[in-house]
Amino acid sequence: MAQLFSAAKRLPALLLPRHHLSTSSFSTSSSLPGGAAPATAASALPFLNCRRRKKLRKKLQSPRVAPIQRDPGRLLPNFEAVVRRDLALRFISRTKCYLSRLPGHCIPLADAGKLHRELGFPRGRKVSRFAARHPLLLHLPRLPLDSKPLLAFTPLMDSLIAEELVLMDAMESTRVTTVRKLLMMSAGRRITLAKLHHCRLLFGLPDDFRDRVHKYPDYFRVAVDPKDGCHVLELVEWDPALAVSALERDFVPDEARVRRTFKFPFRHGKALPLEEDDERRLNSLTTLPLVSPYSDCSGLQPWTVEAEKYRVGVIHEFLSLTLEKRAWIHHIVEFKEEFNLTKHTYQMLLKQPRAFYLAGTEMNWAVFLKDSYREDGTLIEKDPQVLFNEKLQHYALTESESDEGTYCPHSAKAWMRKMCDENLIRSWDWLMPMSNKPSRVSMQEKQFLGRCKE
Numbered sequence: 001m002a003q004l005f006s007a008a009k010r011l012p013a014l015l016l017p018r019h020h021l022s023t024s025s026f027s028t029s030s031s032l033p034g035g036a037a038p039a040t041a042a043s044a045l046p047f048l049n050c051r052r053r054k055k056l057r058k059k060l061q062s063p064r065v066a067p068i069q070r071d072p073g074r075l076l077p078n079f080e081a082v083v084r085r086d087l088a089l090r091f092i093s094r095t096k097c098y099l100s101r102l103p104g105h106c107i108p109l110a111d112a113g114k115l116h117r118e119l120g121f122p123r124g125r126k127v128s129r130f131a132a133r134h135p136l137l138l139h140l141p142r143l144p145l146d147s148k149p150l151l152a153f154t155p156l157m158d159s160l161i162a163e164e165l166v167l168m169d170a171m172e173s174t175r176v177t178t179v180r181k182l183l184m185m186s187a188g189r190r191i192t193l194a195k196l197h198h199c200r201l202l203f204g205l206p207d208d209f210r211d212r213v214h215k216y217p218d219y220f221r222v223a224v225d226p227k228d229g230c231h232v233l234e235l236v237e238w239d240p241a242l243a244v245s246a247l248e249r250d251f252v253p254d255e256a257r258v259r260r261t262f263k264f265p266f267r268h269g270k271a272l273p274l275e276e277d278d279e280r281r282l283n284s285l286t287t288l289p290l291v292s293p294y295s296d297c298s299g300l301q302p303w304t305v306e307a308e309k310y311r312v313g314v315i316h317e318f319l320s321l322t323l324e325k326r327a328w329i330h331h332i333v334e335f336k337e338e339f340n341l342t343k344h345t346y347q348m349l350l351k352q353p354r355a356f357y358l359a360g361t362e363m364n365w366a367v368f369l370k371d372s373y374r375e376d377g378t379l380i381e382k383d384p385q386v387l388f389n390e391k392l393q394h395y396a397l398t399e400s401e402s403d404e405g406t407y408c409p410h411s412a413k414a415w416m417r418k419m420c421d422e423n424l425i426r427s428w429d430w431l432m433p434m435s436n437k438p439s440r441v442s443m444q445e446k447q448f449l450g451r452c453k454e
Helices: 002-008 036-043 048-061 077-088 090-099 127-131 155-170 172-185 193-198 208-215 246-250 255-262 278-287 305-321 329-333 343-352 384-397 412-419 422-426 443-453
Strands: 106-108 150-153 190-192 219-223 231-235 326-328 356-358 365-369
Touching: 048 172, 048 365, 077 090, 077 356, 077 365, 090 150, 090 343, 090 356, 090 384, 106 172, 150 155, 155 172, 155 384, 172 190, 172 231, 172 305, 193 208, 208 219, 219 365, 246 305, 305 329, 305 343, 329 343, 329 365, 384 422
Parallel strands: none
Antiparallel strands: 106 150, 190 231, 219 231, 326 365, 356 365
C-alpha cells in the first residue's frame, strides 16, 4: 500500500511524455537555441529529482542557451524564428558549400563523419542521420554496389548548384560594388582576402572570388602584408559616387524615419527640469548630424559621441550591404580592426533599439537591421540570391517528391517540430502545419497503470 501511495505521488510525472522528463532532450548545443525551448525545459523542473533538476538548471543558465534579448518586452518572436531556421538548416548549407568544391560532389561516408565542423553537425553524431533529413538533396549511394557508401548530391541538388553558378555570374558586377564599398569603409582601404572569403555567404560572393578579383585591376589590387604574409585586397581608386550610405540615400525621400533611426540622448541632471519637447530638441542636437561611415575617423577620440556615431553608422552600413540585412556577431567582429570597433559593441547596439535587434543566445547572437524587415520577420527587398536560398530551403524541408505530408522522424521538418515552438513554426509560410502525432506511452507508465487497475 505504501509503494502504491508513493507511486501515486509521481503520477503527474509519469504521465508526461518522456521527452519532457529527459534532460538529454535539452542539450545546450542544439536543442536550446533560445526562447521557447528553454521555457519548455523550465516547465519540467518540478517533476525532476534534485540531481537532474540541478543539471538542467545549470544548462538553462549557460551562455549557449541564455537568450541575448533579456528584456521580455522587446522580444520579437519572428526574428527569433529566423535564427532557429538558420540553426535547423546549418547542416545542409555547410554541406552544400563543402561538397560543391569536391570533384564529383561526393565524399566517402566514413570520411564525412570526421568533418563535423566543415559539414555543420555536432561532434560524435552520425552524419547519415542528418543526411536523411534532406532526402531530396542528399543521398548515400554505393558505387559500385558492393563498395562503401558515399555522401553525395542528388540530381536535383546538382541542378540547383548549376543554377546558382549562373546566378553568381549574373550578379558579379553587383558583388564587385559591394566589395568596393566595404574597402572604402575600412581603415587603410584594405581588407584581408581570408576575411572576405570567410564572410562570402553574407554578401553573396562566389567561392572563387579570390581569383575573380584579378579581372578588375581598375578597382582592386592584391598585395602581401609584410607583417603576417597574408594576401590583402586593396582599393585602387576612390569613387565619390559610392561613398553614400544607405541612411544618406534615404534621407531625402523619408527624412523623418532617418531622424528616428538613432538616438544619442543628451545627459543632464535631475535638477534641470525639461519638458518632453525640449528634451527631444536637445537629443536631436546631440544625435544630428550623423557621421558618415565613409569618412576618415583617424582624428576622432575613441570615447566621444562622434566616434560612437561613426561606429554605429559603420555597422548600419555593413548590415545594409549584406544579402539578408543581418549578420552574426562573429562576422562583425571579424572586421573589428578594419572598422575600428571596440569591445563595447554589444552595449553600443543595445542603446539603438530602433535600428538594431539582437536575437539568439549569449554565445552566438545575430544583429538585424529592423528597417529592412516587416513585422512578420520577412525581408522587404529580396536579392535574387535570397530568393534562391529560399527555394533551396523549401527543398531541404520537403520530405519526399510524391507525398510531402508523410511523417519522417529524421527529416529536418520533424526536427524543427521537436526543437522549436509551434507558434513560431506556423509563422513561416513555407512550412506545413504540424501533425498531431500522439506521444508514446513508456513501459514504466504501462506497468504502473497495470498495478493501479489490480
